Amino acid sequence: MCINHLQQHITPSRKLCREGRVSLVCYLVTISLILLPSIPQLYYGAVPNVWGARMWGPALYFALICMVIRFVLRDIDYQVGIRSAFLGFVEAISILAICFAPEVWKQFGTYGLFMAFFHYSEFLAIAYCNPKSLTVDSFMLNHSWAYGMAAAASWIEFVLEVQLLPSFKDIYYLWLVGVLLCIFGEVVRKTAMVTASSSFTHLVQYEKADDHKLITHGVYAYSRHPSYVGWFWWSIGTQIILLNPVCIIAYTIISWKFFHDRIYCEEFSLLNFFRSDYKTYQQNVPTGLPFIKGFILE
Numbered sequence: 001m002c003i004n005h006l007q008q009h010i011t012p013s014r015k016l017c018r019e020g021r022v023s024l025v026c027y028l029v030t031i032s033l034i035l036l037p038s039i040p041q042l043y044y045g046a047v048p049n050v051w052g053a054r055m056w057g058p059a060l061y062f063a064l065i066c067m068v069i070r071f072v073l074r075d076i077d078y079q080v081g082i083r084s085a086f087l088g089f090v091e092a093i094s095i096l097a098i099c100f101a102p103e104v105w106k107q108f109g110t111y112g113l114f115m116a117f118f119h120y121s122e123f124l125a126i127a128y129c130n131p132k133s134l135t136v137d138s139f140m141l142n143h144s145w146a147y148g149m150a151a152a153a154s155w156i157e158f159v160l161e162v163q164l165l166p167s168f169k170d171i172y173y174l175w176l177v178g179v180l181l182c183i184f185g186e187v188v189r190k191t192a193m194v195t196a197s198s199s200f201t202h203l204v205q206y207e208k209a210d211d212h213k214l215i216t217h218g219v220y221a222y223s224r225h226p227s228y229v230g231w232f233w234w235s236i237g238t239q240i241i242l243l244n245p246v247c248i249i250a251y252t253i254i255s256w257k258f259f260h261d262r263i264y265c266e267e268f269s270l271l272n273f274f275r276s277d278y279k280t281y282q283q284n285v286p287t288g289l290p291f292i293k294g295f296i297l298e
């Protein structure tokens with residue numbers, strides 16, 4: 001096989017759009033710049049291991065990175081760049097916490113790692129799959145008032161229990177279950193986004209776009225709502241990582257209700273778009289979420 005022919009097979013047909021590339025550079029450069037000074041410490045313990053003092057360096061670097069981004073990027077690129085740098089900063093701080101912080105804060109670091117990665121990869125996945133629907137909201141940082149409150153509640157529960165009931169936070173094998181659930185959720189959700197490609201939008205569509213095709217292959221052959229399946233288990237996984245008993249129960253109930261209602265509306269719309277094709281799809285493939293049937297047309 002000649003080289004040109006080979007290249008045709010290995011070159012991806014799709015390129016990352018400009019905003020996607022800007023975000024990737026800002027995210028990766030921020031992570032690297034924040035982590036680089038800590039590498040000698042990781043290997044040789046060259047600098048005194050004082051967790052509190054260690055936080056000032058990254059904070060200062062991040063302030064400098066923000067100034068450079070403000071100076072170099074404009075308009076939408078700036079909005080994308082600053083959010084990506086922020087998520088890169090959280091990612092790097094979380095890695096530092098996992099490496100250097102006292103035991104219980106390693107747990108919070110692991111949670112931070114998954115949170116920052118989830119929000120950044122949501123943007124990157126849309127930039128790759130469906131760039132025409134890409135906005136700064138694709139980071140999902142301002143998803144909803146309830147989402148923000150749920151995150152704040154989990155931080156408050158974690159801090160209160162670290163202070164008042166530290167024994168709650170000692171069950172390490174459960175922590176590992178949370179990590180596995182988060183990885184599973186991430187993989188399933190991002191696989192669904194890439195599979196649905198231009199048919200995947202963060203907001204439910206009530207008017208059919210010309211290029212909106214019914215997707216029934218790949219992960220969609222096993223679940224009608226794989227990205228929600230991924231998100232559901234990921235969200236519970238984050239609370240298992242924090243070993244937050246109240247939020248594990250609350251997140252399970254609230255996420256289930258959220259996806260139950262959302263799937264009902266989404267399927268109403270999908271039946272309108274794809275009629276008997278979607279009905280047949282519903283008959284053959286389950287939603288993938290426990291006890292959720294979706295909108296069934298009698």
Ligand SMILES: C[S@@+](CC[C@H](N)C(=O)[O-])C[C@H]1O[C@@H](n2cnc3c(N)ncnc32)[C@H](O)[C@@H]1O
Nearest residue numbers: 192199201202204205213214215225226227228
């Ligand atoms: C946030 S995405 C979620 C997709 C799907 N519910 C899932 O969990 O993977 C929402 C958009 O995907 C579209 N969608 C959902 N299932 C689809 C399918 N099987 N084929 C094509 N589009 C679909 C809906 O019309 C909606 O606008």
